[in-house]
Amino acid sequence: MTTEVVIVGTGGMGREIFGMIRAINTRAPAGPSWRVLGFVDDYPTESNVKLAQRLDVPFLGPTRELAAQPPTTHVALGVGDPRRRRETDLRIQRYGLPAATIVHPNAEIGPDCVFAEGLVAAGGARVTTNVTLGRHVHLNQNCAVGHDCTLGDYVSVNPLSAISGYCRLDEGVMVGTTAAVLQSLTVGRDATIGAGACVVRDVPEATVVKGVPAR
Ligand SMILES: CC(C)(COP(=O)(O)OP(=O)(O)OC[C@H]1O[C@@H](n2cnc3c(N)ncnc32)[C@H](O)[C@@H]1OP(=O)(O)O)[C@@H](O)C(=O)NCCC(=O)NCCS
Numbered sequence: 001m002t003t004e005v006v007i008v009g010t011g012g013m014g015r016e017i018f019g020m021i022r023a024i025n026t027r028a029p030a031g032p033s034w035r036v037l038g039f040v041d042d043y044p045t046e047s048n049v050k051l052a053q054r055l056d057v058p059f060l061g062p063t064r065e066l067a068a069q070p071p072t073t074h075v076a077l078g079v080g081d082p083r084r085r086r087e088t089d090l091r092i093q094r095y096g097l098p099a100a101t102i103v104h105p106n107a108e109i110g111p112d113c114v115f116a117e118g119l120v121a122a123g124g125a126r127v128t129t130n131v132t133l134g135r136h137v138h139l140n141q142n143c144a145v146g147h148d149c150t151l152g153d154y155v156s157v158n159p160l161s162a163i164s165g166y167c168r169l170d171e172g173v174m175v176g177t178t179a180a181v182l183q184s185l186t187v188g189r190d191a192t193i194g195a196g197a198c199v200v201r202d203v204p205e206a207t208v209v210k211g212v213p214a215r
Helices: 012-027 046-053 063-068 082-095
Strands: 003-008 034-040 059-061 074-077
Touching: 003 012, 003 063, 012 034, 012 046, 012 074, 034 063, 046 059, 059 063, 063 082, 074 082
Parallel strands: 003 034, 003 074, 034 059
Antiparallel strands: none
């Protein structure tokens, strides 16, 4: 069965999601799983629109174009920044379209994991076991999420970062590229972990930490 999907965002994340969908379709034994109808974007740059069109996918206009879609069309939220992703999701929920869950064929979601709609897992992302993932969680290339973790809505785990077991990352947390979060820690809502950081103690909400050990 092929499901139609509109990608929200012509930026890097939106175009990466297009690549994930293409990989899924190429490897689906029963034919393509997704048909991408186009991109929508409320703040498109000329260069991003051109890059999106080079993928042979039309640019449909601003997100209000979603109102013209039948209720079976899914949306894939290609907005990399967690807070902007939350704001975009809340803005487009009025159209009542389901969120697409996009898991690259080279991503691995282990046994007994639970995830809400809108999960995006890029190639090489690994989630081990008994992990709970909220709405529109983005797991980028080659990141690892260990056993018994809970990631809230709109969390982004960026490439090559590692979240150890029993961690809790609250809604809107951004984990920078190649960062590590040690086991059993809590990272508060909307906190940012800098690229390359090693988090060794709990991080309060809405704070930015960086470095090794992260401060
Ligand atoms: C930590 C971070 C959020 C700070 O952003 P910012 O507030 O705009 O910081 P600035 O660029 O103004 O830098 C402020 C200082 O922190 C330092 N710094 C910035 N990022 C750092 C990092 N990740 N680790 C260590 N130091 C860092 C800068 O060198 C600068 O130091 P200085 O004051 O001695 O010159 C950001 O640099 C970062 O790491 N973001 C994650 C990016 C990422 O992983 N993106 C994923 C894309 S897929």
